[in-house]
Amino acid sequence: xxxxxxxxxxxxxxxxxxxxxxxxxxxxxxxxxxxxxxxxxxxxxxxxxxxxxxxxxxxxxxxxxxxxxxxxxxxxxxxxxxxxxxxxxxxxxxxxxxxxxxxxxxxxxxxxxxxxxxxxxxxxxxxxxxxxxxxxxxxxxxxxxxxxxxxxxxxxxxxxxxxxxxxxxxxxxxxxxxxxxxxxxxxxxxxxxxxxxxxxxxxxxxxxxxxxxxxxxxxxxxxxxxxxxxxxxxxxxxxxxxxxxxxxxxxxxxxxxxxxxxxxxxxxxxxxxxxxxxxxxxxxxxxxxxxxxxxxxxxxxxxxxxxxxxxxxxxxxxxxxxxxxxxxxxxxxxxxxxxxxxxxxxxxxxxxxxxxxxxxxxxxxxxxxxxxxxxxxxxxx
Amino acid sequence: xxxxxxxxxxxxxxxxxxxxxxxxxxxxxxxxxxxxxxxxxxxxxxxxxxxxxxxxxxxxxxxxxxxxxxxxxxxxxxxxxxxxxxxxxxxxxxxxxxxxxxxxxxxxxxxxxxxxxxxxxxxxxxxxxxxxxxxxxxxxxxxxxxxxxxxxxxxxxxxxxxxxxxxxxxxxxxxxxxxxxxxxxxxxxxxxxxxxxxxxxxxxxxxxxxxxxxxxxxxxxxxxxxxxxxxxxxxxxxxxxxxxxxxxxxx
Numbered sequence: 270x271x272x273x274x275x276x277x278x279x280x281x282x283x284x285x286x287x288x289x290x291x292x293x294x295x296x297x298x299x300x301x302x303x304x305x306x307x308x309x310x311x312x313x314x315x316x317x318x319x320x321x322x323x324x325x326x327x328x329x330x331x332x333x334x335x336x337x338x339x340x341x342x343x344x345x346x347x348x349x350x351x352x353x354x355x356x357x358x359x360x361x362x363x364x365x366x367x368x369x370x371x372x373x374x375x376x377x378x379x380x381x382x383x384x385x386x387x388x389x390x391x392x393x394x395x396x397x398x399x400x401x402x403x404x405x406x407x408x409x410x411x412x413x414x415x416x417x418x419x420x421x422x423x424x425x426x427x428x429x430x431x432x433x434x435x436x437x438x439x440x441x442x443x444x445x446x447x448x449x450x451x452x453x454x455x456x457x458x459x460x461x462x463x464x465x466x467x468x469x470x471x472x473x474x475x476x477x478x479x480x481x482x483x484x485x486x487x488x489x490x491x492x493x494x495x496x497x498x499x500x501x502x503x504x505x506x507x508x509x510x511x512x513x514x515x516x517x518x519x520x521x522x523x524x525x526x527x528x529x530x531x532x533x534x535x536x537x538x539x540x541x542x543x544x545x546x547x548x549x550x551x552x553x554x555x556x557x558x559x560x561x562x563x564x565x566x567x568x569x570x571x572x573x574x575x576x577x578x579x580x581x582x583x584x585x586x587x588x589x590x591x592x593x594x595x596x597x598x599x600x601x602x603x604x605x606x607x608x609x610x611x612x613x614x615x616x617x618x619x620x621x622x623x624x625x626x627x628x629x630x631x632x633x634x635x636x637x638x639x640x641x642x643x644x645x646x647x648x649x650x
Numbered sequence: 651x652x653x654x655x656x657x658x659x660x661x662x663x664x665x666x667x668x669x670x671x672x673x674x675x676x677x678x679x680x681x682x683x684x685x686x687x688x689x690x691x692x693x694x695x696x697x698x699x700x701x702x703x704x705x706x707x708x709x710x711x712x713x714x715x716x717x718x719x720x721x722x723x724x725x726x727x728x729x730x731x732x733x734x735x736x737x738x739x740x741x742x743x744x745x746x747x748x749x750x751x752x753x754x755x756x757x758x759x760x761x762x763x764x765x766x767x768x769x770x771x772x773x774x775x776x777x778x779x780x781x782x783x784x785x786x787x788x789x790x791x792x793x794x795x796x797x798x799x800x801x802x803x804x805x806x807x808x809x810x811x812x813x814x815x816x817x818x819x820x821x822x823x824x825x826x827x828x829x830x831x832x833x834x835x836x837x838x839x840x841x842x843x844x845x846x847x848x849x850x851x852x853x854x855x856x857x858x859x860x861x862x863x864x865x866x867x868x869x870x871x872x873x874x875x876x877x878x879x880x881x882x883x884x885x886x887x888x889x890x891x892x893x894x895x896x897x898x899x900x901x
Contacts, residue, residue: 490771491759491775494751508710510731511731
């Protein structure tokens with residue numbers, strides 16, 4: 270049996286099923302409006318995926334993933350906003366050529382930090398690097414000082430609150446509470462019509478699978494096992510010669526970068542970015558997606574995100590005031606009854622039945638490798 | 651003075667080591683020296699500061715003052731993982747193993763390679779690693795449990811697993827905190843056999859209460875009391891020291 274394998278057989282099947290669902294089934298069954306909703310949900314799936322690595326494996330609960338989602342989203346939105354604010358488009362402003370909200374705030378020239386966002390290459394790099402570096406700084410400051418657990422969660426939450434206040438307060442530079450709206454084209458290609466949404470959807474699904482594969486790689490590497498080991502016995506890992514802080518920083522940065530990619534896709538897909546996706550409430554919602562899907566399951570995070578968001582859309586259409594109670598109740602129920610979320614239910618109840626079904630049909634086939642998320646890796650020899 | 655010019659340098663030299671927690675001196679001006687290939691047992695009543703001494707050497711607790719010199723390196727200035735790299739291994743009192751991983755993975759993590767973030771990311775489980783894990787698993791009586799989740803092991807087996815994790819690390823100084831505590835008689839005998847086998851080619855610092863076990867393995871015994879050395883020497887000498895009998899062995 271090959272060691273350090275990239276995926277187990279059942280994981281590969283799981284990935285193929287998800288791919289079939291996202292690439293074939295959903296685009297065929299849903300109209301463009303619903304498909305676009307799925308695309309919006311999937312932008313959060315990136316965040317949930319990052320939380321699986323950071324929280325599920327590394328045990329680092331971040332209640333501020335909205336910060337990174339927002340930073341990625343704002344970087345992308347700045348590029349799109351600049352393109353939408355060409356001199357021709359903005360000739361009625363007192364200063365043509367700058368974003369409309371700057372003009373409303375009596376800013377007469379493009380601020381210096383906006384200038385590089387004329388370049389798409391720079392923007393793509395910034396989507397990854399800005400949140401990555403920010404996570405590195407927060408992570409280094411916290412983990413090197415051995416701040417962890419609840420304290421870390423509270424600090425990330427404070428960061429989310431601070432960033433929201435900053436964005437809202439600096440209206441002239443950020444668009445304030447309304448965010449950056451009226452994003453139109455990407456390098457001249459209109460992102461608003463239906464066919465563009467479909468193209469973006471497939472691009473997003475592709476990116477999601479890239480992130481899933483990166484997460485799989487991390488999980489099956491020794492680093493993934495060290496993260497699991499650290500979760501329970503931090504000292505043992507430390508006294509086995511590892512710098513625990515560096516591993517935590519890495520996990521936190523991966524979570525941040527995934528969230529940022531989701532944010533950038535959100536700006537493209539939904540066509541605007543606002544502080545309401547940065548603050549405390551969205552950050553906690555993102556944790557709930559992961560918890561519902563199963564914090565130890567990479568694919569579970571994707572399903573969890575889609576299901577919770579689907580429930581949110583349908584419930585808040587009919588009972589808007591009840592939704593937040595529903596979400597809170599769901600979280601409590603999951604934590605109390607199904608600590609491993611949907612993926613745990615699948616593993617404990619559904620997968621064994623499927624395995625039994627398969628092995629009863631083919632009595633000689635290899636007994637089913639249950640997708641046991643952590644206790645796999647050492648080869649049976 | 652002992653320090654002067656020594657023909658054979660000590661592996662570990664602890665000098666004037668003091669640590670105070672809010673004014674309480676858990677270890678007070680402690681000095682002792684461990685030679686190459688020596689087995690030193692630290693005994694003493696509860697609260698004497700035995701575990702704190704190990705914590706200070708491995709960097710878990712920072713010393714208030716004093717020096718810990720290991721192979722010419724000053725350990726008090728190093729971080730925990732650097733101390734491990736210098737060649738110090740530590741076993742904790744309660745078995746600290748990774749419950750969510752298999753026995754194989756537990757041992758593999760301690761293998762001294764790929765200890766940086768990117769090293770761990772690109773680490774491959776090659777033949778060297780596998781052979782070494784199997785070799786150690788055989789020594790710690792867990793050869794046929796490699797694929798088992800470590801959470802399912804018995805208390806004694808968990809202790810052995812942690813000792814095995816240290817063996818893979820191959821430290822020059824091995825520190826064991828009550829390695830036979832809570833073990834059955836037969837497990838205890840097996841552990842003594844295991845320890846006798848692994849202490850070759852390295853120095854060992856052991857904390858233990860089991861006097862029979864101490865007599866079996868100790869080259870030299872240090873008796874701690876209230877953070878200070880009460881007596882030091884061979885088991886024979888220490889056993890007959892009236893001060894030791896009064897505070898420790900007497901009851």
